[in-house]
Amino acid sequence: MRRLEGRVALVTGAGAGIGRAIVHAFAGAGACVYIADVNGVAAETVAAELVESGAQAQAITADVSRGQDVAAMLRVVEKAHGRIDVLVNNAGVNVRGDFRHLSDADWVAIREVNLDGVVRVARDGFALLKASGRGSLINVASIMAHRGLRQLSAYSATKGAVTALTRGLAVEYAPFAIRVNALCPGFVATALTQRVLRNPAIEKALVDSTALRRLGRPEEIATAALFLASDDASYVTGAELVVDGGMGAML
Numbered sequence: 001m002r003r004l005e006g007r008v009a010l011v012t013g014a015g016a017g018i019g020r021a022i023v024h025a026f027a028g029a030g031a032c033v034y035i036a037d038v039n040g041v042a043a044e045t046v047a048a049e050l051v052e053s054g055a056q057a058q059a060i061t062a063d064v065s066r067g068q069d070v071a072a073m074l075r076v077v078e079k080a081h082g083r084i085d086v087l088v089n090n091a092g093v094n095v096r097g098d099f100r101h102l103s104d105a106d107w108v109a110i111r112e113v114n115l116d117g118v119v120r121v122a123r124d125g126f127a128l129l130k131a132s133g134r135g136s137l138i139n140v141a142s143i144m145a146h147r148g149l150r151q152l153s154a155y156s157a158t159k160g161a162v163t164a165l166t167r168g169l170a171v172e173y174a175p176f177a178i179r180v181n182a183l184c185p186g187f188v189a190t191a192l193t194q195r196v197l198r199n200p201a202i203e204k205a206l207v208d209s210t211a212l213r214r215l216g217r218p219e220e221i222a223t224a225a226l227f228l229a230s231d232d233a234s235y236v237t238g239a240e241l242v243v244d245g246g247m248g249a250m251l
């Protein structure tokens, strides 16, 4: 029996990077997956890859920073299944820059996706997770919730808020058999980190600050998400699973 056989999973921001790796891992474990992304073409491409490999997969175009999109996204799954077993808040953006020059518009843009989007999906997805009877809500935060790095303060603030929200929701949702956990990746080469990693000096500094002396791969974050999604983590809630190659352990 595969670990997510018969389960229904929805992952936001699943058209690329870590989210794409997560839906591949979930589908490989037997789940029926919904690939939600603001980039509808990317979501359709990932859905086609999965269907091609024999999985049950469907793309949904949705911007998590828009309330109507989130409601419509959840309605698609409700109509088909009446429940969600695994809900992953993965969509995230970054706006790099010195904090003292951060514009209101940039702050709102990052907060609307990284925090407001998570709040909205976690709140509006409650009834469907409850209907599962064994729901798992996974919020993708970041090691940056716990560390400081130049030009990443606004991003860190949103991720720190997500970890705090995760603890609160773990307590609030436990009576409804919903587990709520945060996943905190270290540095992974994706479109999100492409610009910063293009600078060899920065890449070297990040690798040198990682105990395993390399960046992570999206698949290595996805296997951790699969653990949190599955019954293997049946006694895990309110946790932060750090998958960072030992970056947080380094002096």
Ligand SMILES: NC(=O)c1ccc[n+]([C@@H]2O[C@H](COP(=O)([O-])OP(=O)(O)OC[C@H]3O[C@@H](n4cnc5c(N)ncnc54)[C@H](O)[C@@H]3O)[C@@H](O)[C@H]2O)c1
Pocket: 012, 013, 014, 015, 016, 017, 018, 019, 036, 037, 038, 039, 042, 062, 063, 064, 065, 089, 090, 091, 092, 093, 113, 117, 140, 141, 142, 143, 184, 185, 186, 187, 188, 189, 190, 191, 192, 193
């Ligand atoms: N890459 C890393 O090093 C790293 C480290 C720690 C945490 N994270 C977190 O992991 C998550 C995924 O990051 P990634 O590196 O795969 O990024 P990515 O840029 O490769 O992929 C993000 C996906 O989210 C989608 N997206 C962006 N805004 C959206 C919105 N408003 N609504 C719906 N979808 C939206 C994008 O279209 C894209 O497909 C993010 O929450 C990020 O903060 C990434």
